[in-house]
Amino acid sequence: MEPISISPIGLYLQAGPVGKAVMITLLATSVWCWMLIIVVAFSIWRLRRAVKSAEAGQLNSLVAPVLTAGSEARRIEIPGESVGEIRARLQETMNRAARVLIGRLESGLPNLAVISSVAPFIGLFGTVWGIMTSFAGIAEAKDTSLAVVAPGIAEALAATAMGLLAAIPASIGYSRLGSAMGGAAGELANLIEERSVTLMIPSGQRSKELI
DSSP: OOOOOOSHHHHHHHSOHHHHHHHHHHHHHHHHHHHHHHHHHHHHHHHHHHHHHHHTTOOOTTTHHHHHHHHHHHTOOOTTOOHHHHHHHHHHHHHHHHHHHHHHHTTTHHHHHHHHHHHHHHHHHHHHHHHHHHHHHHHHHTOOSHHHHHHHHHHHHHHHHHHHHHHHHHHHHHHHHHHHHHHHHHHHHHHHHHHHHHHHSOGGGOSOOOO
16 A cells, blocks of 8 residues: 655645645635735734824824825815814714725735635535545445545545635634724724814914824
């Protein structure tokens, strides 16, 4: 009986064409998953740093469009508008800009959700194909010995493992990064609220200006 290698390269070389295609797909998906995790985590760090800088009076280019939108809206005068209505309008203007910013920063999160839900099924397809290969080998050799079924079973289990290897980090990353992005978005919302109050103070009485 020829020994079966359990190393990733060995399992790949021993797999059939379909099994190899599944493994390559899952490997690429796993790499893509980690790239998305790194990019989104870096975006969250940038946003939090930008908010802290803005709170300290040092405008960061990441949140500048949000705060600039509020300043531009403040320059618009609508006859008969009350102070409360002005503040609400400023907040809504900045919130719209903030939603655009958050949407851009968290654009990788939906892809993580897709990976976490699809990767196990791709692995399952490889599993089913490997088992089918084993049954085909039994039918062809008319033998149920381990030597006949082992290659197909090894291919099936390798596909299952690689599917989980891509899905588990994607699922954890989606959950944790989604929560972290929500926290960062909350910090930005607090900054917007503070900024709307500052903009209501007459320009000559403001202690500091961000824009």
